[in-house]
Amino acid sequence: MKIFTAEQIRKGDLYTINNEPILSIQLMERAALACVNWISENCKNHRNFAVFCGNGNNGGDGFAIARMLYQKGFDVDVFINSKAKYSENANENLKELKELSGVLIKNFKDAESYRFDSRTIIIDALFGIGLSRNIEGDLKDLIDFLNQKKNIKISIDVPSGLFIDRIADENSTILKADYTLSFQLWKKGFLHPETGKYTGKVEILDINLSEEYISQTDTNDFVIDDEVVKNIFKPRNDFSHKGTFGKVTIVAGSYGKIGAAVLATQAALKTGAGLTFVHAPKCGYDILQTSCPEAMFIDGGNQKIENIELDENSVYGIGPGIGKDEKTQKALLKFLKEPSQPVVLDADALNVIAETKDGLQLIPKKSIITPHPKEFERLFGATKDSFERTDLAKKKSKELDIIIVLKDHHTQIITPEGNVFYNLTGNSGLAKGGSGDVLTGIITSFLAQKYTEEEAAILGVWFHGKAADFASIKHSKEAMLPTDVINEFGKVFEEINEKVEIKL
Template sequence: MKILTAEQIRKWDRFTIENEPVSSIQLMERAAQACSNWISENCKNHKKIAVFCGNGNNGGDGLAIARMLYLKGFDVDIFVDSSQKFSEDAAVNFKKLRDFSGIYSKSFKDIDQYHFDSKTIIVDALFGTGLSRKIDGEYKILIDKLNERNNIKISIDVPSGLFTDSLTENNSTIFKADYTLSFQCWKKSFLHPETGKYTGKVIILDIDLSKAYISKTKTSDFVIDDSLVESIFKPRQEFSHKGTYGRATLVAGSYGKMGAAVLSTKSALRTGAGLTFTLAPQCGYEILQTSCPEAMFIEGGTQCIDKFEVEKDSVCGIGPGLGTRPETEKSFLQFLKKYSKPLIIDADALNIISKDDKSLPLIPQNSIITPHPKEFERLFGSTENSFKRVELARKKAKDLQIYIVLKDHHTQVITPEGSVYYNITGNSGLAKGGSGDILTGILTSFLAQGYSEENTAVLSAWFHGKAADYAAEKYSKEAMLPTDVIHEFGNVFEELNRRTAPKL
C-alpha cells in the first residue's frame, strides 16, 4: 500500500470528484457512512455519542457521522462553534441536522456541564489532514479537557493536532485517540513512535477513491500489507528437494550467549531453509546439537568465534550472541575484507563495524543489516527524531548499496533506491531479548531460498511480526517468549498458503 502526503491525498479527492464523477458532498457521505458503519458494528455496548466537529471538511464528516449514527439508534450530541463559518460541505451537513430533533447541538464551552457517563464515546472530527499549524486557543483548551477523560475516543481521519507527514512541535496539543478511522491509506505520522502514540489502533476504511490516481501516483513510502506479501510469497513446490531451498549458515554464539545461536538456528530451520549450518564456538557444541539436531555444527573457535569460514554456496547471517572479543573482532573484519556476497548482519557484528567508520564500506553490497535504533546511532550517528532517522537511513542505504531493516514498533525496510516499507504486523511482546535473533534466522533462510534481497527483507519483517501477533493472542504480550514466536511460524505459513492457493 502506498503512503501519500496530505497534498497527494487532497489531489486524490479532487481527481475522484472530477473523474468518477462524484460530488464532494457525496464523497463526504461515503466517508461518513464507512465510519458510522464501523462504529455501529464495533461499539454495540455504547449508545451515547458525543461528536466534536470543526468547521472544515473533517467537521463535515463528523456532522454526517452524527446524523447516520442517530438513524442507527444511537443517542447523539454534537459540539460545534456555530459562530464561525463552515466549509461549503460542512454547512450542508449542519443544515441537515436541523431536521433531527433528537440531535442536540452544543457549544464547546458546554463540555464542562456535559454528562459523560462510562458508555459515552467521544468522536474527534475537529481537524483533518490539512492541519499545518500548532493548535491553540479554544481548541487547545477543548482537546486538553477531552484528553483528561477516560471515555473511548475515536478520531476521524487523523487525530486533531497531528500533522500527516511530519513531526509536531514540542509540547503540542494533540487529541489522544483509542481508535483512528482513516481513509484509504496509512499516513506517515501513524507509523513513527513520536506521533503514532496518539492514534491508538488504526483502521483504514476504503471509500473507493480513484484507483487510476493511486496507480499512477509516485511515492517512495509504502506499508507492507497483505497484498504485497502475497505477491512475494512462493509456495513450496511438491517436486522439490532440500537443494531447492538453499543453504543457510548462522554465525552466532559465544560463551554465555549460546541461546542467541539456538534461536536464530531454530528460526532458520522453521522457515524452510533446505540445509542449515551453525558456525559457533566449541563451547556451544552440545547445546546446539541437542536443541537443534536438524542443523549441522561447524566449529569456529573455543569460547568465541575466531574463524569465519562460510561455504561459497551458502547464505550467511552473522551476529546473534557473537560477542565483541578482540579475536572475534579481528577475524570478522578480515572476513569482510575478502567476502563479497550479500550478508545478513545483526547485533554484535554491527557493533564491531560501528567501532570504526572505515569498516562500513566493508559491508558487501546488497547485504541486509538489522539495527535497532541504538545500533543505528552507533553506526551512522544520532538524529533528532525518527523521521530524520529514516531520511539518514535512506542516504546510508544508497551510499553503501545495502538494505537496512531498522527495527522499531513499525519496523522500516529501507532499500538502496530510497524506498521505505513500513511493517504493520508485530506488537510490544517482541520487546524482549532474543526477538532480533529470530529475525536474523528468518532473513538468512528466505535469502537462501532464492528471494531477492528486497523481498527477503519485506517478507521477513512481516512474517516475524505476524508470528508475534499469533503468539500474543495465545500467551499475551507480557508472557510470550521468542520461542513462542518460532512455534507460531507454522500458522503463518498456513495462512500464506491459504491466501495464495488457486481459487476454485
C-alpha cells in the same frame, strides 16, 4: 499499499470527484457512512455519542456521522463553534443536522458541564489532514479537556492536532485517540513512535477513491499488506529437493550467549532453508546439537568466534551473541572482505562495524543489516527524531548499496532506491532479548531460498511479526517468548499458502 502525503490525498479526493464523477458532498457522505458502519458494528454497548466538529471538511464528516448515528437509534449530542465560518460541505451537513429535532447542538464551552457517563463515546472531527499549524486558544483548551476524559475517543481520519507528514512541536496539543478511523490509505504519521502514539488502533476504511489515481501516483513509502506478501511468497514445488532451498550458515554465540545461536538457527530451520549450518564456539556444541539436531555444527573457536571460514555456496547470517572480543572482531572484519554475495548482519556484528574505522565500507553490497535504533545511532550518528532517522537511513542505504531493516514498533525496510516499507505485524511482546536473533535467522533463510534482498527483508519482517501476533494470542504479550514465536511459524505458513493457493 501506498502511503501518500497530505497533498497527494487532497489531490486524490479531487481526482475522484472530477473523474468518477461524484459531488464532493457525496464523497463526504461515503466517508461518513464507512465510519458509521464501523462504529455501529464495534460500539454496540455504547448508546451515547458526543461529536466535536470543526468548521472544515473534517467537521463536515462529523456532522454527517452524527446524523447517521442518530438515524440508527443512538443518542447524539454535537458540539460546535457557533460563530465559526464553515466550509461549503460542512455548512450543508450542519444545516441538514439541525433539521433533526432529536440531536442537540451545543457550543464547545458547554462541554465543561456536559455529563460524560461511562457509555458515552467522544468522536473527534475537529481537524483533518489539512491542518498546517499548531492548535491554539480555545480549541487547544478543548482538546486538553477532552484528553483528560476517560471515555473512549474515536478520531475521524486523523487525531486533531496531528500532522501526517511531520512531527509537531514538542509542546503541541494533540488529541489522544483510542481509535482512528482513517480513509483509504495509511498515513506516515500513524507509523512513527512520536506521532503514532496518538492514534490508538487504526482502522483504514475503503471509501472507493479512484484506483486509477492511486496506481498512477508515485510514492516511495508503502505499508506491507497482504497483497505485498502474496506477490513475494513462493509456494513450494512438489518436485523440489533440499538443494532447491539453499544453504544457510548462522555465525552466532559465545560463552554464555549460546541461546542467541540456538534461536537464530532454529528460526532458519523452521522457515525452510534446505541446509543449515551453525558456526559457533565449541562451548556451545552440546547445546546446539541437542536443541538443533537438524543443523550441522562448524567449529568457530573455543569460547568465542575466532575464525569464520567462507563457503561461497552459503548465505551467512552473522552477529547474534558473538560479543566483541578482539579475536572475534578480527575474524569478522577479515571475513567481510571475502564474500562476493550479500550477508545478513545483526547485533554484535553491527557493533563491531560501528567501532571500526571505515567499517561500514566493509559491508558487502546488497547486504541486509538489522539495527535497532541504538545500533543505528552507533553506525550512522544521532538524529533528533524517527522521521530524521528514516531520512538518514535512506541516504546511507543508497550510499552503501545495502538494505536497512530499521527495527521499531513499525519496522521499516529501507532500500537503496529510496523506498521505505513499513511493517504492520508484530506487537510489544517482541520487546524481549532474543527476538532480533529470530529475525536474523528468518531473513537469512529467505535470502538462501533465492528471494531477492528486498523480498527477503520484507517477507522476513512481516513473517516475524505475524508469528509474534499468533504467539501473543496464545501466551499474552507479557509471557510470550522468542521460542513461542518460532513455534508459530507453521501457522504463518499455513495462512500464506492459503492466500496464494490457486482455487478452481
